Amino acid sequence: MEAHTKMNDVQSTIVTVIEQLLERSNKSDIQVSLDSPIHGDGLGLDSLETAELSAILEDEFGTDPFGAGLMPETVAEIADYYIEGDGSNASVPA
C-alpha cells in the first residue's frame, strides 16, 4: 500500500476499487498506479470489466466518468473527473 501514500483520498479510493476489480477477475498480479493505462498493456480491462468499473464507481461516488460520456484513459484521469469537479457531488465514502 506504499504506492498509495502520496495519493489523495479520492485517488486512493479509486486505486483500491480497481485493485478489487482486478482481484475478482484473477488479475491481481497487475500493479495499479495513477499513470496505469486502463486498457491494453496497462490494466487490460475489457469492455465488460470497464462496465463493471463504471457501475462500481457510480455506486461509490454517485456518478462516474464513463456514464458521463467521457473516456478516461488512465487511473489518474478517472480521479481527475472527481477532483476537478465534473463529479461535483462526489465525496469519499466513509
Next chain:
Amino acid sequence: MTTSIGSGSPRTVIVTGGSRGLGAGIVQSFLDSGDRVATCSRSETQAVKEWETNPDYAGRFLFRAADIADREQSTQFVQAVIDEWGAIDVLVNNAGVARDGILALFTDEDSDTVIDLNLKATIHLTRQVVRNMLAHRSGRIVNISSIVGLTGYRGLTVYGATKAALDGFTRALARELGSRKITVNSVAPGYLKTEMSHGLDEAQLDQIVRRTPAGRLGDPDDIARAIQFLVDERNDWLTGQVLVVDGGLTC
C-alpha cells in the same frame, strides 16, 4: 448488504408492471417464495394496496407509481429499489401494452405507445439493473415475450414485432453477461385469462382453446412457475433461450 442468488436468503426481485394481470401473478409468486419484491405501474391497484398492508409482506414489498416509458421515472424506480435493498438479484421485464388493429389502419401514435413501453422502456430499465448486477456479478433476467412474437397474429403486428425484438435482446444480452454468472431468458406465454387477452373476442378465444392441446387458456401462475424455474439458483447453465409456455398451442 449484497445478497446473492444461492445464499438461501430472500432475493431482491423487480417485476415491472406488477399491479394487475400476469404481472400481479408474478409478484404474488415471488412474495409466496419469501423474496423481496419491488414493482411499479402507472397507478396503484387494489392488489397493490393489499400487498402493502399485508403484515406477511412487511418490509419486503415495495411499490412505486411510475411510468417506465418515462426514463426519468424508470431511473428513479430502480434507484429506489437499490436504496432500499442494495443488490438486485432478479429482474422480470413484464410491463407491456398491446394495441390491436390491422397495420394498414394503425396509427403512428399507437405504434409509438407499444414500442416505447414494450421495447425502449425495457431496454432502459434493464441497462440500469444490469449495471447493478455487474457490480455484484450475479443475477437472473427474464423477459416476458409472447408466442405472438414467434408465430405472428393478425392485428398484432407492432406488438408481435416488439416481442420478437425482446427475444433478440435476450439472446444478445445472454452472450454479453454469461461470463458474469448473469443469465437472461425469455418466457413466451400463450393466451392467458388476463386483461391482455381482452382484445380478442369470444369466438377467437374459443378457437384458441380448441387448438390448444392442454384444452384451456393459461393462468398467470402457469407463467410464474416457469419464471421461478428460470431464476432458480441451480439453473446457471440455462441462458439465452425462449421458453414457450402455451399449453402446446404452437407445438
